[in-house]
Amino acid sequence: MSQPKPRTTTRDIRQANRLQILHQLLLRKSSTRQELTRLTGLSTATVAHLVGAMLAEGLVVETGVEIPQIGRPTTILALNAAGGACVGVDVAETYIHYELYDLMLTNLARYDLALPSSKIEPEEVVQLIVTGFDTLLAQAAMAREKVVGIGISIPGPFEHATGVSVFAPTWGWANVPLKAMLEERLEIPLYLDNPLKFNAIAEAWFGGGRGIDTMAAVVLGTGVGAGLVIDGKLYHGSSNTAGEWGHTIIVAGGRTCRCGNQGCLEAYVGAPGILQTLLEIDRSSPLHFPGDQTRSIEAIATAAAQGDAMALEVVNRTAVYLSAGLGSLINFLNPEVVIIGSWVGALLVPIMWEKLLSLVERQSLERPYMAARIMVSDMARNSVSLGAATSVLEEYLAKEGRRSKRRLTEKGAER
Amino acid sequence: MSQPKPRTTTRDIRQANRLQILHQLLLRKSSTRQELTRLTGLSTATVAHLVGAMLAEGLVVETGVEIPQIGRPTTILALNAAGGACVGVDVAETYIHYELYDLMLTNLARYDLALPSSKIEPEEVVQLIVTGFDTLLAQAAMAREKVVGIGISIPGPFEHATGVSVFAPTWGWANVPLKAMLEERLEIPLYLDNPLKFNAIAEAWFGGGRGIDTMAAVVLGTGVGAGLVIDGKLYHGSSNTAGEWGHTIIVAGGRTCRCGNQGCLEAYVGAPGILQTLLEIDRSSPLHFPGDQTRSIEAIATAAAQGDAMALEVVNRTAVYLSAGLGSLINFLNPEVVIIGSWVGALLVPIMWEKLLSLVERQSLERPYMAARIMVSDMARNSVSLGAATSVLEEYLAKEGRRSKRRLTEKGAER
DNA sequence: GACATTATTCTAACACTTAGAATAAGTCTT
DNA sequence: AAGACTTATTCTAAGTGTTAGAATAATGTC
Incomplete structure (x- = not known):
């Protein structure tokens, strides 16, 4: 309250509205502008406007039309599932579980690795994450560039501000700068947290929540x-x-x-x-x-x-x-x-x-x-990996104009 | 999420900024446009704009100037303490405690009433609140019209949606429509909740929080x-x-x-x-x-x-x-x-x-x-009454243009 | 082809915030 | 007393949004 908080601007409203639309598309697999208008409570103009921007960005695609008894057909919209991929990694005390998803969070591949019950060093875990990630991509023949981010669950508390894994009880880790270590090896957006958080996110998005x-x-x-x-x-x-x-x-x-x-x-x-x-x-x-x-x-x-x-x-x-x-x-x-x-x-x-x-x-x-x-819980899927992937996807979806901004920068550089 | 929520508009941003300024004025007793700019992180233009509106409304007053060594003097701003009053009532199992405050939440009067240890009916409590309120006003010679609202703490859970006091253990109350009963007698904005909530509000605004x-x-x-x-x-x-x-x-x-x-x-x-x-x-x-x-x-x-x-x-x-x-x-x-x-x-x-x-x-x-x-807690004052009054004051401050809107309506009626 | 119906886009109006220019109100210097 | 300087405040115009309502599009019916 006394800190100079980031200001709230009209952009934040747009961002929130955008995310609302994307949420609905993710949850329902597909929808229409009309339905989104009802679901979000926004005006048709706003929905059309935002959807237009997302279509231009390639984040959303028109997948067909629904022809009613009477009147103009409704365009069906969906997330552009093939527009990218995201990964959830569940690092537990006895295994590492990797899952690859498309942008609609449909599972494309999974991969398991048993961990030895002995103590394990941070460097080794980093190495295993990196190689496991490669294996996962190879399995689904997915290009590395298409991965928009990796969500990683680690046991024990994680500090977002510093990217530090504070304490992993069974391995005796303390204050490991895990995020930095991973970022060095994987030049892809990362999101780390512990499994309790990711499980909750999965339940909130796809389960009983x-x-x-x-x-x-x-x-x-x-x-x-x-x-x-x-x-x-x-x-x-x-x-x-x-x-x-x-x-x-x-x-x-x-x-x-x-x-x-x-x-x-x-x-x-x-x-x-x-x-x-x-x-x-x-x-x-x-x-x-x-x-x-x-x-x-x-x-x-x-x-x-x-x-x-x-x-x-x-x-x-x-x-x-x-x-x-x-x-x-x-x-x-x-x-x-x-x-x-x-x-x-x-x-x-x-x-x-x-x-x-x-x-x-x-x-x-x-x-x-x-x-x-x-x-x-009635979740059939691995909720931790799913939640991890969801977190990183949400970050990706939230930021608008990723592509267009990059283009702008490139243009700027051309001058 | 699936309900048609009220939309977020630019008005909400304005409202939040306004409230931020009013919060600061309430906490610091007085401030300046410059200081508010720093504290809220808003631009000087916005602060000036909003403060201008509040001055016009009579919610804020210019109380003087601070003359620096050099440069144009800074106007000192404060809430218009005398612009109204608010009341906090703490209904407990053995007493009712009434407090009257000005709009800067300075205490103007207080009044205590012991309750019999026997069971007591809702109607009686309503009656005691009404007469106690009158006594309180008389004590401070405060005009009833100046009271912008009354915050009332009652034991047991309270349901905002229906205005029902769900359960008051010692008195055997169940589902008493207390808010409606009080509204009928006191034609003034009311805010009811239980003492845990009001104590927290008081601590958050004026205590360690x-x-x-x-x-x-x-x-x-x-x-x-x-x-x-x-x-x-x-x-x-x-x-x-x-x-x-x-x-x-x-x-x-x-x-x-x-x-x-x-x-x-x-x-x-x-x-x-x-x-x-x-x-x-x-x-x-x-x-x-x-x-x-x-x-x-x-x-x-x-x-x-x-x-x-x-x-x-x-x-x-x-x-x-x-x-x-x-x-x-x-x-x-x-x-x-x-x-x-x-x-x-x-x-x-x-x-x-x-x-x-x-x-x-x-x-x-x-x-x-x-x-x-x-x-x-280091709060010297009665935190429950204070929190109750704060709640009702916050509602009052949050709504902009109370006066001007009323004027507009009157104008409309003249036609 | 005219009409009815529903979907979508367009346009203009409106609500905000804010950078930067302009103005205000003092002190200090000469 | 005029001008320089400094800081506060207001003004202006631009930028970012949402959205009602008009216009347009796409379809089926008569």
């Missing part, structure tokens, strides 16, 4: 966290760590969490926490496969579905813990939608659904509970 | 809660109940809270919760004055300050609970500032300060903790 203003996209996997969307925008917080819901304390003085604190939600409803609950019930449970979290959680899910008492007990206790966390979240944030995602969520939450809902209802206040629609 | 984008204003009194400011604006949530932090669960299966749930933060760090902690330590503690919460908490504070072991134990345990709630809040919201307010906060937090900070540090992640400045 479509058209929703306020949402929490909860991740229930090995780790636990949330990405928050407020007023239709991803909320970063003051140092880009908002949404660290997994370290909400639900049992004062309870289990020790990997963050060093006691009683964190993650220590109860993250995969290792759930397995700990299992072992507390039965130290030698046959559902537990040491060293294989995924298999163990799957075993619990299967057994519970078949009515196994021990598995059900684990699921029920987990529901109690989870509902405490969800209730607090709903009370505090008062979101329209809460979407539960990631693999543990997908495996276990459907089994505990009824119980979970009634527990959340009990553990939250009436009004916020009534306002919140709780759901399990 | 000045110039801060993201903030949580925590209230530690009989009840516990927070008001959230995000991106410089009060955050309401999807059904205007965001910030219900007091019912965050910190001890799964713990104490029963008055909300019916178990283990809520409020059951541990609200005044009754703290007294329960005291009685758990010593069932017949001399620090406990049955039926007099305030006195009991004061007694604990005094005894702890003098080194009384039992009081210190109560304070320490409270610090442990409170830090769990604060840590979770800081992790989840990642605010720039956390301000602890209300009477229990004022009495006990300074005593536990060092301990509390180190506990919060331990119970939150490093980055969000480092980003958050935690502080005890």
Whole structure:
């Protein structure tokens, strides 16, 4: 407020309107000027004007006409899917997942790479990203020049202002200037952030958060966290760590969490926490496969579905813990939608659904509970890669006149 | 996003710029066109233009000149404090507090009314607000016509869309159309909300939240809660109940809270919760004055300050609970500032300060903790009444051309 | 071919902000 | 007291937008 903020100008209005149109085209795959007028609330003149500019830019194409019973046919518009490509890379602790998309975010290629469980140096990760990117392009025979940007998800907090990966817990990284390192090798626009944020973006654009203003996209996997969307925008917080819901304390003085604190939600409803609950019930449970979290959680899910008492007990206790966390979240944030995602969520939450809902209802206040629609993510695709690609695409779409500006500069240089 | 939102127009830009100038004038008491240019980042032309309009409207006045060593003197500008008045009313469970302010939010009069501890009907409260308002005006010899609006804080959730007070716990109210009832009696613009929101607004404008984008204003009194400011604006949530932090669960299966749930933060760090902690330590503690919460908490504070072991134990345990709630809040919201307010906060937090900070540090992640400045509120004034008046004043200032528009309408009627 | 209907583009009006020129209001110098 | 200098404020014209309504386009029907 006291800082000399960038001024708001009429250009910002145009930009926002433009992005609104592009959003709709992305979500609906195709549309018409008339429909866009209704959807955006803009005048037909404005829509025609902006669409005209996008057609000239090559960002949008006319894909056909719709002939009505009577009257002039309506031109059908769509994003120029082939006008470029974008990439989402999900760097996790045990793998790197690469996905290539066109400008309508249709998946064109994907590629997986397992990481060794040992410590890994930043340089190695950079190298793997670079070579994996090349492999991905080769797979789809995509020209490098067509890629408008790469979104990269990295574990741990990321600082946008400096481009620094602040802390990657399992690898012991601290303050790695990852963005600069990558920029040196990949001369393409980059967008880095952590998977919670990207998952939330994917849900907001393509999942249960479509058209929703306020949402929490909860991740229930090995780790636990949330990405928050407020007023239709991803909320970063003051140092880009908002949404660290997994370290909400639900049992004062309870289990020790990997963050060093006691009683964190993650220590109860993250995969290792759930397995700990299992072992507390039965130290030698046959559902537990040491060293294989995924298999163990799957075993619990299967057994519970078949009515196994021990598995059900684990699921029920987990529901109690989870509902405490969800209730607090709903009370505090008062979101329209809460979407539960990631693999543990997908495996276990459907089994505990009824119980979970009634527990959340009990553990939250009436009004916020009534306002919140709780759901399990229905995204078929890899939400982190998709969200990463979406972020970089959004940056690309937002900036107008990329091409024409460049042309202008070239003209300027010719003189 | 799919609803036909109101369009953004250039008027909105003007409105925002106007409000920015008025904000600065309100915060600084007086300023100059030059200074406003620097503070807002607008051009001198725009500032002069907007200030010109406000002078014509009578909203701003030139209060003098500042004669520099050299050059043309600078005109000093200020809000036209005497141009109107606004009122903040804080309806609590045991009292109603009325305050009258001028347009620079300088307090002109105040008035208190004790409420009986019995149940009270909506009609009675409406009546008391109306007569109290008259008393307040009489006290300051203020003409009723000069009041531009009344901000009213009521306990429990309030629904802006319908003007309904959803639920006032102690009085057993449910879905009372309070706004309509008041509007019928007071033909003056009204703004209703609950005290958490108004306290946050007061802190954001005049307390530790000045110039801060993201903030949580925590209230530690009989009840516990927070008001959230995000991106410089009060955050309401999807059904205007965001910030219900007091019912965050910190001890799964713990104490029963008055909300019916178990283990809520409020059951541990609200005044009754703290007294329960005291009685758990010593069932017949001399620090406990049955039926007099305030006195009991004061007694604990005094005894702890003098080194009384039992009081210190109560304070320490409270610090442990409170830090769990604060840590979770800081992790989840990642605010720039956390301000602890209300009477229990004022009495006990300074005593536990060092301990509390180190506990919060331990119970939150490093980055969000480092980003958050935690502080005890330093507002001398009644923050709820002030925030209520501020809200209504802001609405008044935001709308341009109130007077001139009215004039136009009158002209229109003359024809 | 005239008419009806719907889509799209064109035109002129209107609402802003703002760079830079012009003007205003002082002090300082001579 | 006139002119130089300095800073504040206003004025002017240009630039960027949106948009209502007129004009035009494209189709089917009679």
